[in-house]
Amino acid sequence: MLQVENIAVDHGRVRALWGVHLAVKPGESVALLGTDGAGKSTTLGAICGIYTVAEGDIRLDGESIRGRRVREIVSLGVVLVPEGRRLWPEMSVLENLEMGAYLPARRRDRAAALERVFDVFPAMREKSSRPAYELSGGQQAMVAIGRALMANPRLLLLDEPFIGMSPLIVQEIKDVLRTARERHGLSMVIVDQDFKRAMEMAERTCVLSNGRTVMEGASKDMQSDPVFTKTFLGLNGEHGVV
Ligand SMILES: Nc1ncnc2c1ncn2[C@@H]1O[C@H](COP(=O)(O)OP(=O)(O)O)[C@@H](O)[C@H]1O
Numbered sequence: 149m150l151q152v153e154n155i156a157v158d159h160g161r162v163r164a165l166w167g168v169h170l171a172v173k174p175g176e177s178v179a180l181l182g183t184d185g186a187g188k189s190t191t192l193g194a195i196c197g198i199y200t201v202a203e204g205d206i207r208l209d210g211e212s213i214r215g216r217r218v219r220e221i222v223s224l225g226v227v228l229v230p231e232g233r234r235l236w237p238e239m240s241v242l243e244n245l246e247m248g249a250y251l252p253a254r255r256r257d258r259a260a261a262l263e264r265v266f267d268v269f270p271a272m273r274e275k276s277s278r279p280a281y282e283l284s285g286g287q288q289a290m291v292a293i294g295r296a297l298m299a300n301p302r303l304l305l306l307d308e309p310f311i312g313m314s315p316l317i318v319q320e321i322k323d324v325l326r327t328a329r330e331r332h333g334l335s336m337v338i339v340d341q342d343f344k345r346a347m348e349m350a351e352r353t354c355v356l357s358n359g360r361t362v363m364e365g366a367s368k369d370m371q372s373d374p375v376f377t378k379t380f381l382g383l384n385g386e387h388g389v390v
């Protein structure tokens with residue numbers, strides 16, 4: 149479905165990515181891992197058209213999407229849930245959700261999209277008229293994911309969606325994402341500081357280091373790969389940061 153082929157991306161005059169490759173097959177989820185500054189957010193931003201790809205290519209269903217605008221890429225079904233949620237605090241939950249269906253093609257089936265979101269996030273229905281700022285951090289994260297689902301994505305790019313959440317909320321979000329995968333065949337690329345958690349959610353894993361892909365493979369195989377476990381999970385099996 150998605151192929152990121154050795155892309156390079158610059159932030160101003162500084163090269164942030166040097167050769168990132170990553171593939172997502174239809175219906176599959178991929179954990180995108182790496183330490184702080186490895187280039188995970190930049191990779192997601194390049195996929196959804198926020199950052200310019202200087203070298204390499206990004207293909208969706210075999211066709212290059214390099215150089216396309218964000219809204220075009222959204223209309224092709226690739227949607228980012230950015231780090232830090234970025235909701236409109238004074239707007240209601242419903243209004244925030246509706247912002248996810250801003251494309252004309254989506255506006256027409258906004259009601260159906262909303263039902264789909266309420267279907268996977270029943271709690272959102274009760275809160276729909278409340279201003280976003282009233283919600284807990286976890287609920288706000290749900291609205292951010294719900295907003296992305298309003299665009300009816302095939303591929304959801306999640307940038308550290310669990311930051312600052314209690315284990316209970318994390319579990320709730322994980323359940324919602326699993327439901328969205330099962331019911332709507334959603335694929336995901338998920339960035340998470342908790343490597344183990346991300347790998348449990350994803351069939352495949354891609355590890356970045358200093359703007360390059362250094363490992364890519366089935367999550368199961370990588371979890372038993374001594375190089376990976378030693379470097380990233382720690383010898384005693386505790387997950388952590390190198
Ligand atoms: N907007 C930006 N301007 C300049 N440099 C940036 C910007 N965003 C990220 N960088 C740099 O690019 C590199 C990759 O960052 P990022 O993709 O945010 O990493 P990660 O998400 O893995 O922590 C880092 O060295 C970071 O300092």
Ligand SMILES: [Mg+2]
Pocket residue numbers: 188189190231307
């Ligand atoms: Mg980041």
